[in-house]
Amino acid sequence: MNPTRKRRMTLVLLILGAVGVAAALTVYALQQNMNYLLTPSQVLAGQGAGYKTFRLGGMVKTGSVRRDAHSLTVDFTVTDGDHDLPVEYTGILPDLFRENQAVIATGHMDGARFVATEVLAKHDENYMPKELAAAMAKAHAKHHVGTPDPGPGTRQESAPAPSP
Amino acid sequence: MIPELGQLALILALLLALAQCALPLLGAWRGNAALMAVARPAAAGQAVFVALAFSVLAYAFLGFDFSVAYVADNANLALPWYYRFVAVWGAHEGSLLLWILILNFWTVAFAARSRHLPEPFAARALGVLGFVSVGFLLFILLTSNPFTRLLPMPADGADLNPLLQDPGMISHPPMLYMGYVGFSIAFAMAIAGLLGGELDNAWVRWSRPWTNVAWGFLTLGIVIGSWWAYAELGWGGWWFWDPVENASFMPWLVGAALIHAQAVTEKRGTLRAWTLLLAIFAFALSLLGTFLVRSGVLTSVHAFASDPRRGIFILGFLTAVVGGSLLIYALRAPKVAAGKAFATLSRETLILIANLMLVASAAMVLLGTLYPLIGEALNLGRISVGPPYFGFLFMLLMAPALFLLPFGPFARWGRADAGELARVLRIAAIAAVALGGTLGFLAWRGAHEFRALLGWVAAVWVLAGVIAYARKRWREAPAGRRYPAELLGMLLAHAGIGVFVAGALLTTALSVERDVRLAPGESVRVGGFDFRYDGVREVKGPNWLAQQGTVSVFDHGRPVTVLHPQKRTYERGQVQTEAAIRPGAVRDLYVALGEPLGDGGAWALRVYDKPFVRWIWAGGLLMMVGGFVAAADRRFRAKRAPQPAPAAATPAPVPAESAA
Numbered sequence: 091m092n093p094t095r096k097r098r099m100t101l102v103l104l105i106l107g108a109v110g111v112a113a114a115l116t117v118y119a120l121q122q123n124m125n126y127l128l129t130p131s132q133v134l135a136g137q138g139a140g141y142k143t144f145r146l147g148g149m150v151k152t153g154s155v156r157r158d159a160h161s162l163t164v165d166f167t168v169t170d171g172d173h174d175l176p177v178e179y180t181g182i183l184p185d186l187f188r189e190n191q192a193v194i195a196t197g198h199m200d201g202a203r204f205v206a207t208e209v210l211a212k213h214d215e216n217y218m219p220k221e222l223a224a225a226m227a228k229a230h231a232k233h234h235v236g237t238p239d240p241g242p243g244t245r246q247e248s249a250p251a252p253s254p
Numbered sequence: 255m256i257p258e259l260g261q262l263a264l265i266l267a268l269l270l271a272l273a274q275c276a277l278p279l280l281g282a283w284r285g286n287a288a289l290m291a292v293a294r295p296a297a298a299g300q301a302v303f304v305a306l307a308f309s310v311l312a313y314a315f316l317g318f319d320f321s322v323a324y325v326a327d328n329a330n331l332a333l334p335w336y337y338r339f340v341a342v343w344g345a346h347e348g349s350l351l352l353w354i355l356i357l358n359f360w361t362v363a364f365a366a367r368s369r370h371l372p373e374p375f376a377a378r379a380l381g382v383l384g385f386v387s388v389g390f391l392l393f394i395l396l397t398s399n400p401f402t403r404l405l406p407m408p409a410d411g412a413d414l415n416p417l418l419q420d421p422g423m424i425s426h427p428p429m430l431y432m433g434y435v436g437f438s439i440a441f442a443m444a445i446a447g448l449l450g451g452e453l454d455n456a457w458v459r460w461s462r463p464w465t466n467v468a469w470g471f472l473t474l475g476i477v478i479g480s481w482w483a484y485a486e487l488g489w490g491g492w493w494f495w496d497p498v499e500n501a502s503f504m505p506w507l508v509g510a511a512l513i514h515a516q517a518v519t520e521k522r523g524t525l526r527a528w529t530l531l532l533a534i535f536a537f538a539l540s541l542l543g544t545f546l547v548r549s550g551v552l553t554s555v556h557a558f559a560s561d562p563r564r565g566i567f568i569l570g571f572l573t574a575v576v577g578g579s580l581l582i583y584a585l586r587a588p589k590v591a592a593g594k595a596f597a598t599l600s601r602e603t604l605i606l607i608a609n610l611m612l613v614a615s616a617a618m619v620l621l622g623t624l625y626p627l628i629g630e631a632l633n634l635g636r637i638s639v640g641p642p643y644f645g646f647l648f649m650l651l652m653a654p655a656l657f658l659l660p661f662g663p664f665a666r667w668g669r670a671d672a673g674e675l676a677r678v679l680r681i682a683a684i685a686a687v688a689l690g691g692t693l694g695f696l697a698w699r700g701a702h703e704f705r706a707l708l709g710w711v712a713a714v715w716v717l718a719g720v721i722a723y724a725r726k727r728w729r730e731a732p733a734g735r736r737y738p739a740e741l742l743g744m745l746l747a748h749a750g751i752g753v754f755v756a757g758a759l760l761t762t763a764l765s766v767e768r769d770v771r772l773a774p775g776e777s778v779r780v781g782g783f784d785f786r787y788d789g790v791r792e793v794k795g796p797n798w799l800a801q802q803g804t805v806s807v808f809d810h811g812r813p814v815t816v817l818h819p820q821k822r823t824y825e826r827g828q829v830q831t832e833a834a835i836r837p838g839a840v841r842d843l844y845v846a847l848g849e850p851l852g853d854g855g856a857w858a859l860r861v862y863d864k865p866f867v868r869w870i871w872a873g874g875l876l877m878m879v880g881g882f883v884a885a886a887d888r889r890f891r892a893k894r895a896p897q898p899a900p901a902a903a904t905p906a907p908v909p910a911e912s913a914a
Contacts, residue, residue: 112614112651115647115650116618116621116647119642119643119646119647120621120622120625120639120643122642122643123639123640123641123642123643124625124637124638124639124640125637125638125639125640126635126636126637127635127636127637127638145638157851159852160771161771162769162770162771162848162858180769181769182769182848182849182858182860183848183849185821185829185830185831186828186829
């Protein structure tokens with residue numbers, strides 16, 4: 091091989107190596123940070139078992155929100171019409187967290203309870219995240235749990251838990 | 255009657271845009287000067303009609319014309335006039351109108367400042383801009399008409415989303431769009447060059463100031479957006495890796511790469527094909543950003559209404575623009591001549607590495623942003639990608655670029671002097687370890703603050719490189735020629751990176767965030783300050799009623815400030831948190847109201863200590879100023895010699911060694 095070719099060869103190998111490392115790191119980072127959205131029915135069917143954290147979507151059951159008297163801990167129940175799941179969250183809920191409204195909570199299962207680290211609520215009476223609306227379409231067909239149509243001029247807001 | 259006038263103006267603008275697109279391109283192809291001459295008047299006329307349509311919509315808002323559906327959806331009688339004006343771009347239809355208005359602004363600016371360019375080249379570039387304009391005007395007229403009537407006319411309108419009733423709304427969207435749309439000029443010039451086969455370095459020199467200015471505006475738009483989210487979303491974060499933030503960040507990254515690649519191409523003639531490709535991608539990502547925000551395919555803080563027709567139209571247009579330009583590129587790029595060769599150790603190589611890192615970051619962000627769509631298409635379930643993915647990979651990818659940054663200006667074109675680079679390495683390393691280490695050690699409060707130490711070291715590393723180069727110029731260049739605008743802009747922007755890195759890493763490492771329950775009279779200690787909660791009372795604004803808290807802050811008993819966070823309820827019942835912030839050069843004190851807890855007047859409060867958070871935006875502003883200053887360089891303004899002497903017209907006073 092002449093020197094020019096040799097240099098090009100080294101360069102190509104270096105680039106290939108870099109691309110390989112980058113691809114591996116990307117795949118790793120993606121796998122670590124993928125969150126699946128599940129409904130209570132799916133969780134109770136055991137679909138959440140494989141994940142460290144996932145997102146739980148559904149409606150906040152009417153009359154289920156209870157605040158602890160001395161701390162920021164709040165308990166509520168998320169339902170998709172078929173099944174209920176109790177949720178525990180410590181922190182400040184978003185402004186439009188309401189009963190019988192859509193909510194998406196990120197967190198993990200602790201026994202039979204879902205412990206949320208972040209709670210997202212919609213920002214308008216008529217708005218529901220598209221993915222949640224789709225996930226709940228089946229439940230909605232069977233029961234009337236109030237899945238409103240997405241409306242204009244809406245946004246979501248979120249309340250992350252305080253870092254320790 | 256008047257809103258129909260707006261509609262008519264848009265239709266006339268579309269006809270002029272068609273003329274601006276088709277005729278000059280035809281003229282340039284056929285060598286017909288008369289057809290080419292249509293470009294400028296058509297662009298000017300189009301701008302007049304678009305401005306008219308925009309004024310009509312603004313007039314409808316200011317005059318409470320609720321017979322226009324868009325006005326009725328986004329304004330009401332209680333909304334103050336300035337927010338009624340801002341509501342023009344508060345939702346989908348109006349913000350597209352703003353997009354087109356800004357495109358017309360850029361087009362007219364280019365038309366006015368391109369008279370020294372060869373006529374076919376300018377005509378082709380204006381034709382390409384006309385094509386973009388046709389696409390967006392069609393989009394507005396077919397799917398998103400802001401002048402649609404609402405019958406019967408309601409007595410009062412809905413409300414502008416309370417989150418948007420903020421001074422940030424006045425400047426954030428226009429500045430962001432100035433950046434997005436500004437990349438259309440570099441894009442149009444690249445395509446014009448490809449179409450005409452004028453692939454010398456000339457088009458790059460003409461397009462450089464446009465790229466710099468567009469990038470400066472985009473930087474400003476992102477900075478304002480970040481500050482706004484921090485102040486308004488009520489929980490003190492400055493960047494969320496939200497899909498819509500990513501949508502503005504991707505063109506920013508590619509734009510930064512483009513600025514550097516253009517410098518190489520202009521000065522050395524190398525990387526020509528790469529520069530063309532970046533110009534195409536910067537604008538393609540701007541269009542993709544518009545698609546992501548406006549189609550509602552991704553759930554985000556900005557998730558507005560989703561209408562599949564709109565998404566499909568933009569996607570089709572995006573495909574036409576990107577596919578078409580890449581086709582032209584594929585046909586013409588092989589004819590691009592190679593430039594001067596360069597050694598492994600040279601400024602070209604350093605810039606190329608930085609370019610690769612920036613583009614790789616943009617690709618990484620793109621993958622993470624679109625992954626939920628990919629997952630849905632492949633039936634992998636409903637997935638979202640968490641912020642740590644972006645944060646981790648971005649730091650990893652940017653670390654080499656930061657490490658190499660001090661060497662860039664010192665490295666010579668073609669072949670760098672290894673000895674000089676070694677000296678720079680010594681200076682920067684000593685400064686970073688000594689000064690950065692000391693500062694980091696002083697702030698040390700535990701092993702988890704490793705990132706704060708890293709922040710100081712990285713910031714000093716970058717700044718030492720910038721200062722060392724500024725000093726070298728001071729000593730070696732003749733007086734008056736020490737800091738030409740282009741070089742000064744480079745120094746400012748690079749210093750901005752140093753300041754930004756310090757801010758980002760220090761804030762992340764040192765912030766203290768507490769959510770607490772406080773009864774009136776109770777205190778909480780956060781970050782060495784005592785926050786005493788003194789209760790809430792009711793206050794009234796123009797169109798809202800608020801619970802306003804009073805929080806007194808003490809530093810070891812000495813009063814520092816009194817903060818008044820609010821929980822507002824707007825007329826239509828929307829609730830909005832207004833955080834209270836005591837800004838400072840080295841720390842922000844931040845309090846937001848959560849919710850009332852029980853009868854005793856107790857509330858949930860967010861109490862934050864945010865050290866160095868302003869450095870993030872200060873760094874961003876420095877980068878913006880750098881972009882603007884570099885664009886003002888005399889070389890870019892120099893008029894070319896009379897036609898036609900394409901390559902010979904390199905005006906004399908080129909600074910000996912100027913920025914990349």
